[in-house]
Amino acid sequence: VLVLAASGGGGLVAYADSQSDQPQGPKKKKVVVLGTGWGGTTFLRNLDSKLYDVQVISPRNYFAFTPLLPSVTCGTVEPRSVVEPIRRILEKKGGDFKFWEAECFKIDPAKKKIHCRSNAGTNFDGNGEFLVDYDYLVVAVGARSNTFNTPGVEENCHFLKEVEDAQKIRRSVMDCFEKASLPYLNEEERTKNLHFVIVGGGPTGVEFAAELHDFVTEDLSKLYPSVQHLVKISLIEAADHILTMFDKRITNFAEDKFGRNGIDVKTGYKVVKVAKDAITMQNPAAGDVAVPYGMAVWSTGIGTRPFIVDFMKQIGQANRRVLATDEWLRVRECDDVYAVGDCATINQRRVMEDISEIFRVADKDKSGTLTVKEIQDILEDIYVRYPQVKLYMKSKQMNGIADLIRTGNGDTEKESVELSIEEFKKALSLVDSQVKNLPATAQVAAQQGQYLAKCFNKMEYAEENPEGPIRIRGEGRHRFLPFRYRHLGQFAPLGGEQTAAQLPGDWVSIGHSSQWLWYSVYATKQISWRTRALVISDWGRRFIFGRDSSG
Ligand code: FAD
Ligand code: MG
Ligand code: MG
Ligand code: MG
Numbered sequence: 001v002l003v004l005a006a007s008g009g010g011g012l013v014a015y016a017d018s019q020s021d022q023p024q025g026p027k028k029k030k031v032v033v034l035g036t037g038w039g040g041t042t043f044l045r046n047l048d049s050k051l052y053d054v055q056v057i058s059p060r061n062y063f064a065f066t067p068l069l070p071s072v073t074c075g076t077v078e079p080r081s082v083v084e085p086i087r088r089i090l091e092k093k094g095g096d097f098k099f100w101e102a103e104c105f106k107i108d109p110a111k112k113k114i115h116c117r118s119n120a121g122t123n124f125d126g127n128g129e130f131l132v133d134y135d136y137l138v139v140a141v142g143a144r145s146n147t148f149n150t151p152g153v154e155e156n157c158h159f160l161k162e163v164e165d166a167q168k169i170r171r172s173v174m175d176c177f178e179k180a181s182l183p184y185l186n187e188e189e190r191t192k193n194l195h196f197v198i199v200g201g202g203p204t205g206v207e208f209a210a211e212l213h214d215f216v217t218e219d220l221s222k223l224y225p226s227v228q229h230l231v232k233i234s235l236i237e238a239a240d241h242i243l244t245m246f247d248k249r250i251t252n253f254a255e256d257k258f259g260r261n262g263i264d265v266k267t268g269y270k271v272v273k274v275a276k277d278a279i280t281m282q283n284p285a286a287g288d289v290a291v292p293y294g295m296a297v298w299s300t301g302i303g304t305r306p307f308i309v310d311f312m313k314q315i316g317q318a319n320r321r322v323l324a325t326d327e328w329l330r331v332r333e334c335d336d337v338y339a340v341g342d343c344a345t346i347n348q349r350r351v352m353e354d355i356s357e358i359f360r361v362a363d364k365d366k367s368g369t370l371t372v373k374e375i376q377d378i379l380e381d382i383y384v385r386y387p388q389v390k391l392y393m394k395s396k397q398m399n400g401i402a403d404l405i406r407t408g409n410g411d412t413e414k415e416s417v418e419l420s421i422e423e424f425k426k427a428l429s430l431v432d433s434q435v436k437n438l439p440a441t442a443q444v445a446a447q448q449g450q451y452l453a454k455c456f457n458k459m460e461y462a463e464e465n466p467e468g469p470i471r472i473r474g475e476g477r478h479r480f481l482p483f484r485y486r487h488l489g490q491f492a493p494l495g496g497e498q499t500a501a502q503l504p505g506d507w508v509s510i511g512h513s514s515q516w517l518w519y520s521v522y523a524t525k526q527i528s529w530r531t532r533a534l535v536i537s538d539w540g541r542r543f544i545f546g547r548d549s550s551g
């Protein structure tokens, strides 16, 4: 229900108040969720909808299964098959949900309000803006593509982030082939049109390059026989290797395979300018090189959305690059605002900040030293609160508690294996170097959304029954265990029905069998039976009839 309220500026602003139509009963707390991507949707699907009055705001009224976007670029999978309307997801859950198709452009944490703008309708004020207030705000707005201010990228390159991007890329690929086939072009112009450049050798860029190569060799070469020998795919990466976040074996395999496929992998090249007809890249040895191209896809990384940057300034996070939360996904220095997924990063507390406190808690007998037993007893709690300690203990240089003690007192022969506070500090002095930021993946966003929903579901119960590992003085007892990420593995589809899989425990598998694992995992992960059926039938259609090349 829209009611009108006077805005600070004197004008009238529409006010979205979803509670005015439910007069009886105690007022439920208002939860406002920004974003219907991986983080937001998973949060909503796991939230107990009876407990809250929930409003969802997103400029897209659907959830998109992003891991299949590269497949959409070449028509292996249809755009319809990778999206699910958010209203259908909410309707299935029942309960108090409202959805507004709009964009938040300002968060006002002092007044606990957000400012939104709809691009579809306008109110009588003429600008389509409205205010929503919240008791709890969940920010799950993802990130934007980052051009690193490289001139010409915005105007001349495609991004691959949204479903529309994938559709545009698909049309553009077909346009390039049709243009290159026109009768009045000379060889040079044909070659230019058929030069496909991908900037960024991360998982998305690599998967798109592989997908495009398959599309060209399996489908388009038959339809455009006169120009197919002119096609060139270049993958440009500023670092020394592609897929640097994967195991070395996968990187090597991918580089070799692309080499054999004729994909020109240019590592150590940095793109500095994109003009309408040519891309300029820089290499310490080669200097500036300008190459003509037909189509370019920019996939070099992500950045923070401008309204989040503004929000960060308001709450004293101006000097940070990414919005910081604590380990409970609460935005730092800001009450009742939570953030999940690509728009935020967990600011992991350092062991060294709390070392004396940890020592005090661990030293149960107040002897002033820690025995092996005392350390053992507290280690699990330390792992929960400081995951870097677990990484450190499991790292190559460490071999259990014995090594930890040795690092502390530097003496292997010593009879007494107890640690003083100084020795304890020394033992753990390198631990904080193991702090790792979680990757910007759907896996992380979804786990965070699920975790946060669980916290919201238990909020009342947890007030009375706090849990939590080591209690740090002044911090209070935590109501919940901190968020813990479980890495389930990662895929890199490399084309030709071959996929590289890196599973926990550094288990690497590359080839056709992993491709089948990929198919089955991605079919399973679909958000509904409807999209699952659509995706599987798209794959089947592609196997039998090939990809569609109209457009
Ligand atoms: P998103 O899923 O991006 O969702 C953000 C939501 O916020 C969207 O609904 C958006 O419309 C909305 N929004 C934006 N601005 C506003 C605003 N101002 N107000 C309100 N709402 C707003 N990860 C994997 O783990 N495996 C993969 O195989 C994989 N493949 C990928 C392939 C591609 C092509 C891409 C682009 C990404 C891929 N990822 C993959 C990464 C994964 O998609 C992201 O990490 C994940 O989407 C992050 O989830 P999120 O909820 O933070 O953001
Ligand atoms: Mg989201
Ligand atoms: Mg998404
Ligand atoms: Mg994140």
Ligand code: MG
Pocket: 362, 363, 364, 365, 366, 367, 368, 369, 370, 371, 374
């Ligand atoms: Mg003791």
